[in-house]
Amino acid sequence: MAVEYRVLGPLEVLLDGVPVGVPAGRCRVLLATLLLRANQFVSADEIVERLWDGSPPSIDRAGKTLHMVVARLRQALGAANCVQTGAGGYAAVVDANQLDLLRFRAHLNAGEHAEATALWRGPVLANVSSESLHRDAVPALAVERLTALEHRIDADLARGVAAELVPELRTLTTQHPLREVFWAQLMLALHRSGRQADALAAFHEVAVVLDEQLGVTPGQRLREAQQQVLAGDAPVRVAHQVPRQLPTALPHFVGREAELTRLDGVLGTRQPIAVINGSGGIGKTSLAVQWAHRVAGRFPDGQLYADLRGFDPTGAPVNPNSTARDFLLALGVPADEIPVATEAMLQSYRALLSRRRVLVLLDNVRDLAQVRPLLPGGSRSLVVITSRNRLRGLVTQNRAFPLDVLDQDESMVLFSGRVDADRVAAEPAAATRLVELCAGLPLALGVVAARATLDQHPLSMLVQELEHAALDALDTDDPLTSVRAVFSWTFGCLSPAAARLFVLLGLHPGPDVTEAAATSLMAAPAAEALDELVRYSLISFDGRYRLHDLMRSYAAEEAAHRLSADERAAGRQRIFDHLLHSALAATARSDPLRQPITTPAAVSGAVVLTFETNTDADRWYATERAVLGSAVTAAGETGFDGHVWRTVWAMRHFLLATGRRREGERLQRLALAAAQRAGDVEGQCRSRRGLVSLLVPEQKFDEAEEHLRAAVALDSLLGDQIGLSNDLRGLAYLLGRQGKYADALDPLARALEVAMASGDQIELASVAASLGFVHNELGDHVEAATWAVRARDIFLELVPDERDTVVASNRDTLGSIYRALGRYEEAEANYLRSVELQATLSYRHNQADTLVRLADMKLELGERDAARGYYHAALDIYDDLGFAKADDLRELLARLG
Structure with missing residues (x-):
C-alpha cells in the first residue's frame, strides 16, 4: 500500500494512486495544518485557532468540535490515515517520501532545483478555505518556491x-x-x-x-x-562576498575584563564607534581583535580590517581613500564599478555599509583626518579604532577606551599562560622579576614568554641576561626603553641566519613581508629563518609576515648599527630588484601591447616572480600595492632613482585600471624627480608621458603639453623612435581633447613617419588608430575608415582576442566612422564589440561613451526603445563614476519620455 500526501497545490491524498476524498471545510483545514508541520505535534489550541480563523467558540464547544473533526478526518482517510494523538495535540506522521513538501525540501538540500520545482502543481492548498493558513503559513512556502525557481533558472542559463x-x-x-x-x-x-x-x-x-x-x-x-x-557574455553569478579579514585572536589573551565589558556597551547604540587608545606595545590591537571576534556573529555581512600605519617608522600613513576602495573590493564591488571620483567613491562605501551589518576594525590610526572618511554610514555597522592618539572630537567619552599597562597580577597571568606553569611555580621570584622587567607591556611579555618557552633555561638565568641587556640601561618608567631591552636580549639568542634576516628586515620598505621578499633580502632561502622569528614572537604571520612598528624601529636601528654601508646598499638593491622585476613581469602579462623599457638585469639573489594569467598579475599588484608604494619612496630616499621611475612605470596600468589617479599622480611626480636627479633621459620621457596620462583626464592641459613637448625633445636627442612616436601621438591626443583636431594632424604625420622608420608594428597600428580618429572628427570619414581598418587588421595579428584598451578604442572609432558613412550594421557591430572589450578592461567611462554614441545612432534611425536601453545603460555607469555627464543624459531621457 502506497500513500502520498500533497500540499504543493490543491490538498490531495492518494492511496495506491487513487485519490482519497477529504471532506471540505474543517477536515481539510485540520489535515493541511498538520501536514505543513509534518511529524511535529501541533497543540490543540493552535489547531482551534486555524479551524475557526482566530474566532473560536467557547472552550468546551471548540474542544468537542475538534474531537469530532479529527474522528471524521480519520474515517475519511481510512487506510491512508496519518493523524496521531499526542499530549495536548495532534500530528501527521508521514515518511519523508510520502509528502511532496518533504520531498521538495530534500531536493533543495541536494541542489536538485529542477526536481524540486516540478513537484508544484499550482497555488498551495488552493482547495482549502482558511484565511489564517493562507495568511500565516502559505506565503513562506511561496517564497521557498520562488527561490527554487531562481536556482533552477540559473542552472538552465548555465547549461x-x-x-x-x-x-x-x-x-x-x-x-x-x-x-x-x-x-x-x-x-x-x-x-x-x-x-x-x-x-x-x-x-x-x-x-x-x-x-x-x-x-x-x-x-x-x-x-x-x-x-x-x-x-557580451553572461557568466554565472558570483555569490555575494562576505569578507572575513579579522586577524587571528591571541590564544592566551588575559586581563582587560573591564574594557571588554565597557566595549559591549557600544553595541546597539546610535553611535556604534569605539576608540581604543594607548602607547605603542600596550595591547590596543590585541584587545580590539579579541573583542571583534567576540561580537563578530552580530555582523553577518562580514568583517573588514585595515592597518592604517599611522605610526609606521618606514613610511607614510595609509591614505584612507585607498582603504575605502580596498574595502569596496572586499565587499564584492567589481573594480570597474567603483566610482573614480573620490567623493563619489566614499559615498558609495558609506551607502553600502549603511545597508549592511559589517564590523570595521581600523588599526593604528594617526589622526581624525585619516579615519573620518572610513566611518560607515548609518548605525547598522560597527567601527572599532585603535590609535596612540585620543582622537578627541570623534566620539563621546563613553566611546573612548584608554589602555594602561597591565598590572602585576594580570602580567603574571599572561606570562604564566604562555610558559609552563610548573616552571613558574618552581621559580616564583624569577618569574616575578621577568614580569617586572616587561613593565606591564603585553608586547614585551609575549617576547619574554616566547624566549622562556623556547630556551628552557632556568628562569633565574633569563633574569640575569635580561637585566644586563646591552642596548640601553633599563628604565621601567619608560615602556619603550624596556621593550627595546627585551628585543635586544631576545635578538642575542637567535641563530645566525635568523639574526641576519631580522637585521635585513630593517631595510624592507614595509608594511609586510613575503617569503620571496625575505629570500631576496638574504640572498638565500628564508623559510626557516622566518619560522624562527615567528617562534620568538619577533614577527607575526597571518598569510604575510608582519613586524610591530616598535619591532620595525628596532630592526632599522640594528641594520644601521650592524651592517656596513655596502651591505645596506646591497640588501636594498636585492629587495628593490625583487619588487621592480616582479612588477615588470606582472605588467607584461596585464598590458601586452605596452612598449617595454630599458631595465638592467636583476642582481643575483633577488627573486623574480612570474605570472601565468592576467588575474594572477592583477592579484599580485593588489596585495603588493602598499609595499610597492613604500618601496618607491624608500628607493628615492636611498639613491635608487632608477628603481623609482621604473617601478612607477610598471605600476601605472594597475593604478589607472583601479581608478587610483591621485596616488598615481603622486608616484609619477616622484618618478620624474628621480629620473631628473639621475640624468636618465629615458626615465624622464617615460615619467613625463605617464604623468600626462593622469593630467589630461583632470584637464590640466597646459602642464600636460609642457611635459609632452619636453619628452619630444628628449626622445629626439636620445634617438628613441618608438618613444618619439609615442610622444607625438600623445601631443595629438592632447590637442584633440581641446578640439584642435586640425592641429593634431601635424604631430600624427610626424609620428607615422617615425613609426614606419622604426618598423614596430605596435606603434604603427597605434598611429593608424589615432589618424582614423582625428580624420573622423574632421569629417573626412573615407580617409578615417582607411586608417582605422588598417589599425584593426594589425591589432588582430598582434592580439587576436583584442583585449587591449587601444584596440577597444579603435573599434569605437570604426563604429562612429561607419555610422557617418551610413553603414549602420557595421557601425553597430563595432560599437558593440568595443563595449564588450571595454567591459573587460576596467575603463567603464569609455564604455559609457560608446553606449551613448550607439544610442544616438539608434535614435537617428527611429529605434527609440533600443536607444533608451543604451542611454540608461550609459547613465548607470556615469552615475556610478560620479560623472557630470549623467545629468545631461538624464535630461535627454526625460525629453524622450
Missing part, C-alpha cells in the same frame, strides 16, 4: 538554455514585478537569444518599477546582469 526561458520569465516578472532576480535572468535570457536591446530595455523597465513602488535603484544582481549584457 545554455536561453530563448526557451523568455516566456516563463516574462510571466514571472509580471507576477512578481519586485523580484529582481527574475528580471536579471530575463535580461540574460534575452541577451543570449540575440536580443541585447530588449535586454537593456528590460533593465530600464524594472528600474522604473523599483523607483515608483519602492523608491530604490536596481540592486547588485540586476547591475551584474546589465554589465554582462554590455560585455
Whole structure:
C-alpha cells in the first residue's frame, strides 16, 4: 500500500494512486495544518485557532468540535490515515517520501532545483478555505518556491538554455514585478537569444518599477546582469562576498575584563564607534581583535580590517581613500564599478555599509583626518579604532577606551599562560622579576614568554641576561626603553641566519613581508629563518609576515648599527630588484601591447616572480600595492632613482585600471624627480608621458603639453623612435581633447613617419588608430575608415582576442566612422564589440561613451526603445563614476519620455 500526501497545490491524498476524498471545510483545514508541520505535534489550541480563523467558540464547544473533526478526518482517510494523538495535540506522521513538501525540501538540500520545482502543481492548498493558513503559513512556502525557481533558472542559463526561458520569465516578472532576480535572468535570457536591446530595455523597465513602488535603484544582481549584457557574455553569478579579514585572536589573551565589558556597551547604540587608545606595545590591537571576534556573529555581512600605519617608522600613513576602495573590493564591488571620483567613491562605501551589518576594525590610526572618511554610514555597522592618539572630537567619552599597562597580577597571568606553569611555580621570584622587567607591556611579555618557552633555561638565568641587556640601561618608567631591552636580549639568542634576516628586515620598505621578499633580502632561502622569528614572537604571520612598528624601529636601528654601508646598499638593491622585476613581469602579462623599457638585469639573489594569467598579475599588484608604494619612496630616499621611475612605470596600468589617479599622480611626480636627479633621459620621457596620462583626464592641459613637448625633445636627442612616436601621438591626443583636431594632424604625420622608420608594428597600428580618429572628427570619414581598418587588421595579428584598451578604442572609432558613412550594421557591430572589450578592461567611462554614441545612432534611425536601453545603460555607469555627464543624459531621457 502506497500513500502520498500533497500540499504543493490543491490538498490531495492518494492511496495506491487513487485519490482519497477529504471532506471540505474543517477536515481539510485540520489535515493541511498538520501536514505543513509534518511529524511535529501541533497543540490543540493552535489547531482551534486555524479551524475557526482566530474566532473560536467557547472552550468546551471548540474542544468537542475538534474531537469530532479529527474522528471524521480519520474515517475519511481510512487506510491512508496519518493523524496521531499526542499530549495536548495532534500530528501527521508521514515518511519523508510520502509528502511532496518533504520531498521538495530534500531536493533543495541536494541542489536538485529542477526536481524540486516540478513537484508544484499550482497555488498551495488552493482547495482549502482558511484565511489564517493562507495568511500565516502559505506565503513562506511561496517564497521557498520562488527561490527554487531562481536556482533552477540559473542552472538552465548555465547549461545554455536561453530563448526557451523568455516566456516563463516574462510571466514571472509580471507576477512578481519586485523580484529582481527574475528580471536579471530575463535580461540574460534575452541577451543570449540575440536580443541585447530588449535586454537593456528590460533593465530600464524594472528600474522604473523599483523607483515608483519602492523608491530604490536596481540592486547588485540586476547591475551584474546589465554589465554582462554590455560585455557580451553572461557568466554565472558570483555569490555575494562576505569578507572575513579579522586577524587571528591571541590564544592566551588575559586581563582587560573591564574594557571588554565597557566595549559591549557600544553595541546597539546610535553611535556604534569605539576608540581604543594607548602607547605603542600596550595591547590596543590585541584587545580590539579579541573583542571583534567576540561580537563578530552580530555582523553577518562580514568583517573588514585595515592597518592604517599611522605610526609606521618606514613610511607614510595609509591614505584612507585607498582603504575605502580596498574595502569596496572586499565587499564584492567589481573594480570597474567603483566610482573614480573620490567623493563619489566614499559615498558609495558609506551607502553600502549603511545597508549592511559589517564590523570595521581600523588599526593604528594617526589622526581624525585619516579615519573620518572610513566611518560607515548609518548605525547598522560597527567601527572599532585603535590609535596612540585620543582622537578627541570623534566620539563621546563613553566611546573612548584608554589602555594602561597591565598590572602585576594580570602580567603574571599572561606570562604564566604562555610558559609552563610548573616552571613558574618552581621559580616564583624569577618569574616575578621577568614580569617586572616587561613593565606591564603585553608586547614585551609575549617576547619574554616566547624566549622562556623556547630556551628552557632556568628562569633565574633569563633574569640575569635580561637585566644586563646591552642596548640601553633599563628604565621601567619608560615602556619603550624596556621593550627595546627585551628585543635586544631576545635578538642575542637567535641563530645566525635568523639574526641576519631580522637585521635585513630593517631595510624592507614595509608594511609586510613575503617569503620571496625575505629570500631576496638574504640572498638565500628564508623559510626557516622566518619560522624562527615567528617562534620568538619577533614577527607575526597571518598569510604575510608582519613586524610591530616598535619591532620595525628596532630592526632599522640594528641594520644601521650592524651592517656596513655596502651591505645596506646591497640588501636594498636585492629587495628593490625583487619588487621592480616582479612588477615588470606582472605588467607584461596585464598590458601586452605596452612598449617595454630599458631595465638592467636583476642582481643575483633577488627573486623574480612570474605570472601565468592576467588575474594572477592583477592579484599580485593588489596585495603588493602598499609595499610597492613604500618601496618607491624608500628607493628615492636611498639613491635608487632608477628603481623609482621604473617601478612607477610598471605600476601605472594597475593604478589607472583601479581608478587610483591621485596616488598615481603622486608616484609619477616622484618618478620624474628621480629620473631628473639621475640624468636618465629615458626615465624622464617615460615619467613625463605617464604623468600626462593622469593630467589630461583632470584637464590640466597646459602642464600636460609642457611635459609632452619636453619628452619630444628628449626622445629626439636620445634617438628613441618608438618613444618619439609615442610622444607625438600623445601631443595629438592632447590637442584633440581641446578640439584642435586640425592641429593634431601635424604631430600624427610626424609620428607615422617615425613609426614606419622604426618598423614596430605596435606603434604603427597605434598611429593608424589615432589618424582614423582625428580624420573622423574632421569629417573626412573615407580617409578615417582607411586608417582605422588598417589599425584593426594589425591589432588582430598582434592580439587576436583584442583585449587591449587601444584596440577597444579603435573599434569605437570604426563604429562612429561607419555610422557617418551610413553603414549602420557595421557601425553597430563595432560599437558593440568595443563595449564588450571595454567591459573587460576596467575603463567603464569609455564604455559609457560608446553606449551613448550607439544610442544616438539608434535614435537617428527611429529605434527609440533600443536607444533608451543604451542611454540608461550609459547613465548607470556615469552615475556610478560620479560623472557630470549623467545629468545631461538624464535630461535627454526625460525629453524622450
